[in-house]
Amino acid sequence: MLKDKKILLGITGGIAAYKAVELASRLTSAGAAVKTIMTAHACEFIRPLTLKSITHQPVITAYFDQNADIEHISLADWADILVVAPATANIIGKTAGGIADDLLSTTLLAVKAPVLFVPSMNVHMYDNPLVKRNIEILSSLGYQFLEPTTGSLACGYQGKGRYPENQEIIFNLQTLLHYKKDLRDKKVLITAGATRENIDPMRFITNNSSGLMGLSLARAAYFRGAEVSLITAHTSLLIPYYLKNVTANSAEDMYHAVTDIADHFDLIFMTAAVSDYTPAQPSAQKIKKGQDMDLKLKRTRDILENLGNNKPTRQTLVGFAAESENIVANAREKLTRKKLDFIVANDISVSGKNDTTVNVLSSNNQKQMNGDKFLVAHQILDFILYG
Numbered sequence: 303m304l305k306d307k308k309i310l311l312g313i314t315g316g317i318a319a320y321k322a323v324e325l326a327s328r329l330t331s332a333g334a335a336v337k338t339i340m341t342a343h344a345c346e347f348i349r350p351l352t353l354k355s356i357t358h359q360p361v362i363t364a365y366f367d368q369n370a371d372i373e374h375i376s377l378a379d380w381a382d383i384l385v386v387a388p389a390t391a392n393i394i395g396k397t398a399g400g401i402a403d404d405l406l407s408t409t410l411l412a413v414k415a416p417v418l419f420v421p422s423m424n425v426h427m428y429d430n431p432l433v434k435r436n437i438e439i440l441s442s443l444g445y446q447f448l449e450p451t452t453g454s455l456a457c458g459y460q461g462k463g464r465y466p467e468n469q470e471i472i473f474n475l476q477t478l479l480h481y482k483k484d485l486r487d488k489k490v491l492i493t494a495g496a497t498r499e500n501i502d503p504m505r506f507i508t509n510n511s512s513g514l515m516g517l518s519l520a521r522a523a524y525f526r527g528a529e530v531s532l533i534t535a536h537t538s539l540l541i542p543y544y545l546k547n548v549t550a551n552s553a554e555d556m557y558h559a560v561t562d563i564a565d566h567f568d569l570i571f572m573t574a575a576v577s578d579y580t581p582a583q584p585s586a587q588k589i590k591k592g593q594d595m596d597l598k599l600k601r602t603r604d605i606l607e608n609l610g611n612n613k614p615t616r617q618t619l620v621g622f623a624a625e626s627e628n629i630v631a632n633a634r635e636k637l638t639r640k641k642l643d644f645i646v647a648n649d650i651s652v653s654g655k656n657d658t659t660v661n662v663l664s665s666n667n668q669k670q671m672n673g674d675k676f677l678v679a680h681q682i683l684d685f686i687l688y689g
């Protein structure tokens with residue numbers, strides 16, 4: 303998704319400037335051409351030579367550099383996208399005020415391509431009403447922001463202001479480069495992960511779902527402008543910090559978590575792998591080792607069928623089916639029986655950890671998709687929105 307894309311990276315004078323080196327490296331490895339503008343203060347934190355050696359592209363640090371062979375706004379015309387990472391309170395304020403007193407701020411005013419700011423600063427700076435106001439002004443004008451994470455800050459404080467994982471910046475850039483904000487004002491509910499059905503306090507029945515497909519859909523929908531709510535069963539993956547998430551351990555927990563709020567959503571993806579069976583009589587105490595034993599199972603409640611039967615007319619309901627045989631036929635039968643708008647049938651015999659092969663079906667259409675799960679997530683959204 304980044305191959306041959308022209309990415310202009312603006313680095314400003316924040317403590318997280320060193321993390322932009324890894325970002326430049328990953329973008330370059332993914333096949334993008336990365337040119338860098340560093341502010342004078344950024345050069346106090348990291349050396350331009352590091353960026354030049356990694357990107358094999360020009361790194362411009364001075365406004366009036368006679369040797370740079372770059373006209374003052376030519377980089378603005380060159381870029382497919384401009385990402386400022388990390389973005390100081392200063393560069394955000396200057397841009398909001400229309401100030402152009404160095405190469406990066408001038409380029410920010412001249413650029414026509416999308417701009418993504420990755421603010422990173424002390425928690426009190428980020429909370430400052432002036433900084434908040436500047437972010438609001440720029441957001442209302444179409445500039446994009448990836449909010450910082452919460453945690454320990456270099457200044458010794460705890461709070462919101464940390465530079466996020468570079469992978470999250472990359473997901474955001476990939477989306478901005480290829481897709482519109484076509485889910486703006488849509489409320490999207492996504493379930494992800496594998497439920498656990500307790501046999502006793504130590505043991506449970508579960509399945510192989512990693513949760514990555516659901517999280518990929520959640521990221522893709524969020525970066526396309528949706529208001530996303532996640533309900534996660536078990537996953538060992540990190541939940542994207544910018545999403546609302548509640549956890550639901552078992553099929554019964556998931557049933558309540560979903561059905562309690564489903565009415566409020568325009569689009570629902572039931573991606574979680576919910577157990578079809580649960581122990582009929584889970585033991586309150588750990589079961590002692592003894593003779594062979596039979597474990598009696600009972601059916602869990604069918605969440606998807608319940609949603610299909612009670613679906614508001616404006617709602618689009620998408621089910622998932624992990625299949626190992628007769629993939630399309632089984633999925634089509636489930637689509638009709640559960641009154642779904644779409645079903646995504648996942649061929650578990652060929653799908654891997656990061657890549658997947660799916661068939662997406664509606665009542666009158668069908669498409670096969672395969673590849674990286676984040677890319678497939680976007681393709682599923684495209685199919686739902688545009689057929």
Ligand SMILES: Cc1cc2nc3c(=O)[nH]c(=O)nc-3n(C[C@H](O)[C@H](O)[C@H](O)COP(=O)(O)O)c2cc1C
Pocket residue numbers: 313314315316317318341342343344389390391392393422423424427
């Ligand atoms: C050690 C140190 C760390 C700093 N870290 C940050 C930071 O993380 N975020 C921020 O907005 N400003 C930070 N500043 C302040 C900026 O460097 C200062 O506002 C500067 O004018 C930014 O210039 P620039 O935006 O042109 O790069 C830091 C300053 C110092 C001395």
